[in-house]
Amino acid sequence: MNHETIKVACSNCNLRELCMPIGLNHDELNRIDDLVATRRHVKRGDTLFRSGDKFSSLYAIRTGFFKTCVATEDGRDQVTGFQMAGEVIGLDGIVSDNHSCDAVALEDAEVCVMPYDRIEDLSREVHGLQRHVHKIMSREIVREHGVMLLLGSMRAEERLAAFLLNLVQRLHARGFSQSELILRMSREEIGSFLGMKIETVSRTFSKFADEGIVEVKQRHVRIMNTQALKDIVNPQACV
Amino acid sequence: MNHETIKVACSNCNLRELCMPIGLNHDELNRIDDLVATRRHVKRGDTLFRSGDKFSSLYAIRTGFFKTCVATEDGRDQVTGFQMAGEVIGLDGIVSDNHSCDAVALEDAEVCVMPYDRIEDLSREVHGLQRHVHKIMSREIVREHGVMLLLGSMRAEERLAAFLLNLVQRLHARGFSQSELILRMSREEIGSFLGMKIETVSRTFSKFADEGIVEVKQRHVRIMNTQALKDIVNPQACV
DNA sequence: CGACACCTTGAAGAGGTTCAAGAAATGTGG
């Protein structure tokens, strides 16, 4: 067993608890290792897959940061999410055997390539994996419900506050600061995700800064008052 | 084999091709019949499940019409979708073992109750079913991408036009008219789904009517000019 | 250093919301 083999094993991966089921026995863990065919590096700005591409695999993000976005013929573009280490992308491709969105690396990234055939085969044999795959999909559905709520019912400040809280919470779950973060995406991309124009994003950041809620220096953000952000998102609760 | 048994069998259901995998052999078809534990009637206005409810089953709609919606503590409410015969609801519950949205019948409905345990067990044995379950989830993810695009980048008229086209297309796939439909939901619910106020929904309907694109009489809508609606959704393509 | 992409800010304008009132449909009880 050479070094590379060890490196590729899920059973040795420190992200395992994020992207793989827990509570598997030794035998099951060994089988899970077969899921990852290869690793793939994606340079910042490059696409992992593109709308229309043949679907073959799901991808677990090991390092780096992605956006996914859908586009229409007439040039409309919508960022549908930002994904970080431990998250799985590519689920959109299952239904039609083709991807229906683009996945673009916002910083140099490495992903584990998990051929869908293998996932299917293995999750018919390992109940824990089957369950896990279903949960990942269900989680994505629920996440998107949250985005729909945001886009359908929140105003600009509420959207940006919710966005920042969500980002920092996910980063914190990965061992990063609760209050400081580096935005890997541009204002444009934030705006696309939140359904607002770049100028509105910028203005809203400035407003938060004026109010002492955050400190913003380009893409470096420090949250000075988390509660204030929560109160903005959930106006009722702060009376 | 009594009459009731025949009625409950998926293999005899005329909606089979909508909610069940196709291309199964005889043996597999018989096993699929075990998926549906019971049928359940839901009266107009009643909920099939509610946010917080324990998750146990997925539901295939046999007849009737549902909305799903998420809510926040502070009273925000967002309709996340409208579902009709042949569509499956309840996927939101898988990830946390609890439902995270409400499913409300907008007209008297009947659903097939498919206990999730059985789906798991059976889809480990019937490859076609496994594949089908994955596709259903993936389809829902892709659908929600479309809604995000709508909410994030479209203006009121575009949203309503896209909504009508989507509805009528789905109804047509079920054998109904391409141009006429009865809205099962209120203006309020349309507005919630599309991220607009009820007054805006009403005004936009009136505008379409003034322009001769649709005829609207309360909840009865007749589409007079489908192309015009398409041109509204896709402004580039109509130059 | 200069070119370029990215971000911020101001002012004017448009689209959608809010508030208010009335009309149309639906439901209820006598």
Added chain:
DNA sequence: CCACATTTCTTGAACCTCTTCAAGGTGTCG
């Protein structure tokens, strides 16, 4: 079956949030 209450929908006018247009600032990289 009708009168009345209630819900749902429509329409108008004022207002507000966000967008658009424009210009200038900041940071980055060859």
